[in-house]
Amino acid sequence: SSMSGNGPMQIPEGGLDLEKHIQEMERAYIVAAVDACHGVGTHAAELLKMSYRSFRHYSKKYTIT
Numbered sequence: 001s002s003m004s005g006n007g008p009m010q011i012p013e014g015g016l017d018l019e020k021h022i023q024e025m026e027r028a029y030i031v032a033a034v035d036a037c038h039g040v041g042t043h044a045a046e047l048l049k050m051s052y053r054s055f056r057h058y059s060k061k062y063t064i065t
Contacts, residue, residue, distance in 0.1 A: 027062040030055070034064060 029048060037043035045055035058064075 023062075026058060027064070030058050030062060030064055034059075 030044070033044035033047045034041070037047060041055055041059065042052050045052045048055065050058075
């Protein structure tokens with residue numbers, strides 16, 4: 001995957017909307033963590049190595065939980 005850290009990131013020819021791309025990745029990781037933890041927010045926050053407060057912020061931002 002392009003996130004494996006091997007070499008530079010590949011930018012698509014037409015460029016990309018970095019903020020939108022990062023937000024999509026953030027949302028995908030939050031959703032994956034929530035799924036992996038069966039909806040237990042404190043565990044999902046731990047899995048993502050963030051405080052529960054930060055986790056709640058992202059959950060609200062992306063209307064996840």
